[in-house]
Amino acid sequence: MRILSAVLGAVFIFAVLWDAFETIILPRRVTRRVRLARLFFRYSWRFYTALVYSMTSGKHREALLSYYGPLSLPALVILWATGLLVGFALLYGATSSGLNAPEGPPGFFSSLYFSGTSFFTLGLGDISPGTPFARALVVVEAGMGFAFLALVIGYLPPLNQAFSRREVSISLLDARAGSPPSAAEMLLRHTEAHGMEALRELLHEWELWSAEFLEIHLSYPVLAYFRSQHENQSWLAALTTILDTSALVIVGVEEGCRLQATRTFAIARHAVVDLAIVFYTPPQEPEPDRLSSAELTRLRTVLAKGGVKVHEGVEIDRKLEELRRTYEPYVYSLSQYFRIAIPPWVFESSHPDNWQTSAWVTPSRRFNDREVRHF
Numbered sequence: 490m491r492i493l494s495a496v497l498g499a500v501f502i503f504a505v506l507w508d509a510f511e512t513i514i515l516p517r518r519v520t521r522r523v524r525l526a527r528l529f530f531r532y533s534w535r536f537y538t539a540l541v542y543s544m545t546s547g548k549h550r551e552a553l554l555s556y557y558g559p560l561s562l563p564a565l566v567i568l569w570a571t572g573l574l575v576g577f578a579l580l581y582g583a584t585s586s587g588l589n590a591p592e593g594p595p596g597f598f599s600s601l602y603f604s605g606t607s608f609f610t611l612g613l614g615d616i617s618p619g620t621p622f623a624r625a626l627v628v629v630e631a632g633m634g635f636a637f638l639a640l641v642i643g644y645l646p647p648l649n650q651a652f653s654r655r656e657v658s659i660s661l662l663d664a665r666a667g668s669p670p671s672a673a674e675m676l677l678r679h680t681e682a683h684g685m686e687a688l689r690e691l692l693h694e695w696e697l698w699s700a701e702f703l704e705i706h707l708s709y710p711v712l713a714y715f716r717s718q719h720e721n722q723s724w725l726a727a728l729t730t731i732l733d734t735s736a737l738v739i740v741g742v743e744e745g746c747r748l749q750a751t752r753t754f755a756i757a758r759h760a761v762v763d764l765a766i767v768f769y770t771p772p773q774e775p776e777p778d779r780l781s782s783a784e785l786t787r788l789r790t791v792l793a794k795g796g797v798k799v800h801e802g803v804e805i806d807r808k809l810e811e812l813r814r815t816y817e818p819y820v821y822s823l824s825q826y827f828r829i830a831i832p833p834w835v836f837e838s839s840h841p842d843n844w845q846t847s848a849w850v851t852p853s854r855r856f857n858d859r860e861v862r863h864f
Contacts, residue, residue, distance in 0.1 A: 491583045498579030505572035509637075512565075513644050515708075525572075527769075529565055534714070538828055551720045554828060558714035562648075565711075566641050570608070573637070577630045578604040587623035590616045608634040651705045652715050658698045659717055659727045665691060668843040669721040672733035673788055673835035676742065677795040688738075689746035695731045696753040702728070703760040710767050713827065719843050725829045729820050732757050733834055736812040741805050743798040758816045765819045770826045772818030779817060780809075780834050788835045 508525040534557065541553045578601040581587050588595045588603055595603070595616060603616045607630045618624040666675035679688040702724070706712055717723050735754035738745040765772065780788070785806065789799050824831045 494579045495583035498576045498583065501572050501576030501579065505569050505576065509569055509640065513640060525568070526565060529568055530561065530711070530714070531769075533561065533564065548720065551716075555716040558711065558716065561711060561714060562645070570637070573630075573633065574601060574604045574608055577608070577626060580626055581623060584620055584623055587618065587620050587626075588616055589619040604630065607631050610634060648709055648712065651709060652712055655698075655702060655705065655712070655724060656717060658694070659722055659724060662727055662730070663722070663843050666730055666734075667836075668719065668840075669723075669726050669830075669832045670730040671832045671834060671836055672730055672737055673791055675730060675734045676737065676792060676797045680796040685744055685746055689749045692731070692735065692738075692746060692749045692753040696749070696756055699728070699731070699753065699757040699760050703756070703763060706760075706764055707767065710764075713764065713768070716829075721843070723829045725820065725823055725827065726832050728757055728761060729831045732761070732816050732820070736809060737799070739812065740808040741800040743800065754812070761816055761819045761823065765823055768823070768826060770819075770822040773822045773825065775817055775821040779831075780813065784834065785809075791835050 504525060511524070512526045537557050538554065541550055545553060578597060581600040581603060582595075582597055588600065590599055592599075599616060605611075606613050606616075607627045610631050618627050662670050665678060666672075667678075675691075676688075679685065679691075713724070732754060735750040735757065738750035739747055739754060778784075789801065792799050820831055823829070
């Protein structure tokens with residue numbers, strides 16, 4: 490039994506330390522399915538979303554879902570700390586006379602209590618190590634407690650900074666593609682003089698954003714659970730809009746910035762696919778189809794009325810469908826997992842942007858760019 494206790498204790502400690510290393514320090518994608526942090530996030534997220542959807546609806550539901558990301562961090566830290574405490578308690582229990590307690594040979598719960606006082610360096614003294622091996626374990630556990638605390642404290646600031654950088658570009662998309670954003674709205678807002686040049690610059694910015702998004706969310710996957718401040722904005726909706734817009738420009742927009750759209754599409758699609766691998770969300774065909782034949786016709790009509798010339802023809806439609814198949818199934822599976830709505834290609838009716846609304850009044854119509862400059 491003592492040998493089994495020692496082996497289990499060592500396994501607990503190694504599993505927690507390796508998982509913390511992969512989650513906090515290792516700056517690369519980890520695809521292994523059996524992993525403590527991945528299992529924690531997957532099953533706690535499923536339980537939390539099921540609870541929220543059974544209790545609330547609408548605005549309150551989205552607000553409660555936004556709490557999961559920040560709450561999951563301390564919960565994961567508590568899980569890691571518990572694993573270390575149990576691991577060291579099993580190691581203490583593996584020695585027949587490792588600990589001296591007033592009531593005699595300590596049991597598991599007394600060893601767990603001593604492990605907690607050592608890990609958090611309380612030094613109460615009611616239980617003391619009785620062998621050189623136990624004393625060495627106390628020193629190792631106390632040092633590990635300090636290192637663990639420092640690691641967690643150092644983990645939070647870059648996480649908050651990365652979240653802020655991500656949200657800045659999503660907020661800037663509000664006036665450029667609407668709230669929520671859509672590919673049709675983005676193209677319509679770049680129809681004036683030098684509009685395609687402005688769109689090229691915007692797609693270049695989002696090429697860089699997508700690369701940074703990919704790097705950050707592979708290093709800190711928990712950020713994907715952090716939701717935007719506005720209910721009609723999200724990292725997934727923004728990324729989908731950029732992919733939709735790039736696909737349209739690549740195959741069908743006259744005088745468009747095709748080369749830049751191709752580069753942006755490539756890195757944005759890379760980000761979506763890699764994130765689907767990290768969270769193990771296999772691709773699923775969107776239901777219903779986001780761009781049916783009727784919807785594509787309506788999209789072309791809306792764009793033509795706004796001054797955007799779009800190519801037509803069977804070959805154009807085939808190429809657009811091929812591009813959509815490379816990313817839409819991944820976007821849809823991520824939206825199902827994270828419970829985030831993905832925007833259509835074109836909305837049924839106009840609606841005000843976030844910057845045009847307030848807590849006191851919502852304008853009845855949307856100003857266009859010319860009116861904004863006039864003001």
